[in-house]
Amino acid sequence: MDNTMRKPPRNRRKMQSVTMSDVAELANVSPSTVSLFLRKPEAVSAAASQAISRAIDKLNYVPNLMAGGLAAASSRAVSILVPSVRNAFFAETVSSMQTALKKQRLQLILGHTEYDEQEEEELVRMALSWAPAAIVLTGLSHSAATRRLLANVAIPVIEIWELGGPQIDAAIGFHHDQVGIAAAEHLIRQDRRNLLFLGARMHQDRRARQRCNGFLQAAKATGAAAKVVEHPDTASAEIGAMLLAEALRLHPEADGIACSNDHIALGVLFACERQKIAVPDRLAVIGFGDLSFSAACNPPLTTIRPSGDLIGREAARLIEEHLHGEKADAHRTIDTRFTLQHRRSS
Amino acid sequence: MDNTMRKPPRNRRKMQSVTMSDVAELANVSPSTVSLFLRKPEAVSAAASQAISRAIDKLNYVPNLMAGGLAAASSRAVSILVPSVRNAFFAETVSSMQTALKKQRLQLILGHTEYDEQEEEELVRMALSWAPAAIVLTGLSHSAATRRLLANVAIPVIEIWELGGPQIDAAIGFHHDQVGIAAAEHLIRQDRRNLLFLGARMHQDRRARQRCNGFLQAAKATGAAAKVVEHPDTASAEIGAMLLAEALRLHPEADGIACSNDHIALGVLFACERQKIAVPDRLAVIGFGDLSFSAACNPPLTTIRPSGDLIGREAARLIEEHLHGEKADAHRTIDTRFTLQHRRSS
DNA sequence: CTGAAAGCGCTAACAC
DNA sequence: GTGTTAGCGCTTTCAG
Numbered sequence: 193m194d195n196t197m198r199k200p201p202r203n204r205r206k207m208q209s210v211t212m213s214d215v216a217e218l219a220n221v222s223p224s225t226v227s228l229f230l231r232k233p234e235a236v237s238a239a240a241s242q243a244i245s246r247a248i249d250k251l252n253y254v255p256n257l258m259a260g261g262l263a264a265a266s267s268r269a270v271s272i273l274v275p276s277v278r279n280a281f282f283a284e285t286v287s288s289m290q291t292a293l294k295k296q297r298l299q300l301i302l303g304h305t306e307y308d309e310q311e312e313e314e315l316v317r318m319a320l321s322w323a324p325a326a327i328v329l330t331g332l333s334h335s336a337a338t339r340r341l342l343a344n345v346a347i348p349v350i351e352i353w354e355l356g357g358p359q360i361d362a363a364i365g366f367h368h369d370q371v372g373i374a375a376a377e378h379l380i381r382q383d384r385r386n387l388l389f390l391g392a393r394m395h396q397d398r399r400a401r402q403r404c405n406g407f408l409q410a411a412k413a414t415g416a417a418a419k420v421v422e423h424p425d426t427a428s429a430e431i432g433a434m435l436l437a438e439a440l441r442l443h444p445e446a447d448g449i450a451c452s453n454d455h456i457a458l459g460v461l462f463a464c465e466r467q468k469i470a471v472p473d474r475l476a477v478i479g480f481g482d483l484s485f486s487a488a489c490n491p492p493l494t495t496i497r498p499s500g501d502l503i504g505r506e507a508a509r510l511i512e513e514h515l516h517g518e519k520a521d522a523h524r525t526i527d528t529r530f531t532l533q534h535r536r537s538s
Numbered sequence: 539m540d541n542t543m544r545k546p547p548r549n550r551r552k553m554q555s556v557t558m559s560d561v562a563e564l565a566n567v568s569p570s571t572v573s574l575f576l577r578k579p580e581a582v583s584a585a586a587s588q589a590i591s592r593a594i595d596k597l598n599y600v601p602n603l604m605a606g607g608l609a610a611a612s613s614r615a616v617s618i619l620v621p622s623v624r625n626a627f628f629a630e631t632v633s634s635m636q637t638a639l640k641k642q643r644l645q646l647i648l649g650h651t652e653y654d655e656q657e658e659e660e661l662v663r664m665a666l667s668w669a670p671a672a673i674v675l676t677g678l679s680h681s682a683a684t685r686r687l688l689a690n691v692a693i694p695v696i697e698i699w700e701l702g703g704p705q706i707d708a709a710i711g712f713h714h715d716q717v718g719i720a721a722a723e724h725l726i727r728q729d730r731r732n733l734l735f736l737g738a739r740m741h742q743d744r745r746a747r748q749r750c751n752g753f754l755q756a757a758k759a760t761g762a763a764a765k766v767v768e769h770p771d772t773a774s775a776e777i778g779a780m781l782l783a784e785a786l787r788l789h790p791e792a793d794g795i796a797c798s799n800d801h802i803a804l805g806v807l808f809a810c811e812r813q814k815i816a817v818p819d820r821l822a823v824i825g826f827g828d829l830s831f832s833a834a835c836n837p838p839l840t841t842i843r844p845s846g847d848l849i850g851r852e853a854a855r856l857i858e859e860h861l862h863g864e865k866a867d868a869h870r871t872i873d874t875r876f877t878l879q880h881r882r883s884s
Numbered sequence: 885c886t887g888a889a890a891g892c893g894c895t896a897a898c899a900c
Numbered sequence: 901g902t903g904t905t906a907g908c909g910c911t912t913t914c915a916g
Binding site: 559606 | 908909910911912
């Protein structure tokens with residue numbers, strides 16, 4: 193066989209104008225030194241470091257994370273799957289997590305499940321194709337296939353915004369039934385005995401349902417009456433107002449209302465104002481979320497404030513620890529709790 | 539030289555349990571056929587297709603996008619950089635874009651600039667390391683280095699939520715000064731002559747400033763008086779209420795108020811209610827955003843509704859076209875416009 | 885329609 | 901502290 197007769201190499205389009213080798217060449221070191229410098233600058237001599245820095249600047253080198261991730265068998269990406277970032281709760285978590293992860297040069301890959309386990313499963317599959325450094329899911333409820341996909345991965349799997357069920361790996365959040373209990377107990381402390389829970393989209397939003405269940409259970413425990421009125425659509429002030437109208441039609445004796453979140457509660461306050469229903473004298477109102485308007489409305493809304501921000505930061509911390517090799521005990525659970533903001537609506 | 543004396547291969551930890559070769563082996567075809575099947579199923583014979591499908595299912599194969607991206611010189615990721623996803627406007631765009639991109643199996647990599655060009659520059663650098671299929675930025679204002687980084691990339695660069703300045707490549711959004719003009723003209727049509735603009739965070743939020751400028755300019759053009767009262771913090775109902783109080787102290791003659799967004803306007807409505815200021819009789823109020831509460835509050839808020847959703851969908855469409863090779867004319871501009879929602883606050 | 889082969893740009897043993 | 905080397909898992913010519 194005649195090797196000298198080999199055809200010339202084929203044409204491949206280049207992906208990147210300037211590669212690590214270019215930097216190495218200009219800096220007069222080997223590529224692996226450049227690589228080392230980029231990952232552990234302190235392990236490289238001052239002279240080499242300087243030459244490399246200069247070369248990087250001069251060439252405007254941007255490392256290729258795909259190549260790096262492929263070689264290192266793990267990428268600088270973290271996948272986060274939430275129902276929707278339109279929901280202020282998850283937006284807060286995503287935002288705070290992002291801020292915390294930036295310090296570790298990790299990037300967030302975002303996915304929206306729309307409260308659909310099938311959708312989530314597909315997204316988990318796509319997420320895994322990125323060989324992410326960690327994967328973050330919302331809630332504890334997933335399809336069997338999702339669980340199977342995640343059962344044996346070597347990276348942290350973090351379930352957020354829900355506590356109190358079997359978890360895949362780590363979980364960070366709080367108990368939503370306790371939120372409902374706290375709301376009911378608060379209203380009962382205000383001498384309300386005819387309680388109402390107004391909920392939106394509870395057939396899909398498991399956690400809203402849990403809050404509702406906790407509420408009913410706590411009411412029953414103290415002998416107070418408690419009813420539920422719900423609407424299938426996404427929570428909004430408009431739906432809150434509609435729910436109040438229907439609720440008062442069905443249960444005119446009600447004197448204390450808890451809402452599945454502050455959007456609903458705001459609508460309730462708007463409707464009360466229009467119908468001259470005195471809050472809190474005639475009707476005490478408590479929400480969930482402590483959203484941006486909740487302290488400013490008329491009257492200021494009593495609400496339960498979750499810890500969306502803290503959830504994001506704790507998730508980032510867990511990922512950081514794992515990255516630094518601290519083999520955290522699996523199945524860790526972090527309860528970020530919630531706080532009752534007592535304002536004038538109750 | 540004795541090749542038989544070679545050291546054994548080093549130990550490398552495996553990244554992935556099941557690879558394309560495993561699938562190929564089980565399906566009795568070559569890896570490249572599997573690859574082809576995955577990318578262009580119609581180019582593979584029915585028999586092979588079936589065998590491959592079966593093998594994929596059986597092995598639970600998940601393709602490695604890093605390897606794919608590296609080989610193909612471009613990834614299935616789209617970078618999107620927004621000031622913050624906590625802001626409902628950007629959350630909407632991110633969400634709608636994500637939904638649209640999913641059909642093309644593209645994933646969103648999210649970054650928060652926090653209205654900081656320096657931050658944005660760093661994020662653009664990180665974004666490029668992913669060899670994304672496209673990169674989406676907010677606004678038309680960027681650091682010189684950012685422009686330089688993006689000047690020669692081969693992928694679509696899409697600037698969203700702002701029109702009316704020099705753009706890097708494509709731009710999708712609307713003219714914010716026209717929003718301000720529309721607001722002023724609307725108030726003037728309602729016979730208001732002492733106009734006020736209440737703004738939050740306008741030293742950072744360029745687009746809010748543009749709306750303000752358009753407002754002032756239109757007022758001046760018709761001979762109406764127009765003043766600005768602003769607050770440095772992020773918009774919220776609380777700040778809206780504070781701004782109203784200060785505004786009426788400084789300009790008690792005001793009879794028409796435009797707000798930099800609906801959070802501010804909501805706070806204005808709350809404050810008016812507390813102080814028994816009749817809206818719209820004594821004071822007409824117009825906001826911007828048409829947020830979830832705007833149609834439900836007391837009185838329902840007249841506001842200008844942007845097209846955050848459409849922006850996301852159009853961006854996705856542009857990316858899709860590029861992916862399918864349709865060499866769209868560069869420097870494309872898509873005006874998604876806005877609509878005035880006339881309600882009872884004016 | 886299918887397969888062989890040559891990398892994409894980088895990391896991580898390992899040797900020096 | 902630095903260089904050599906052998907891939908990571910996939911795509912993409914190109915030949916058959």
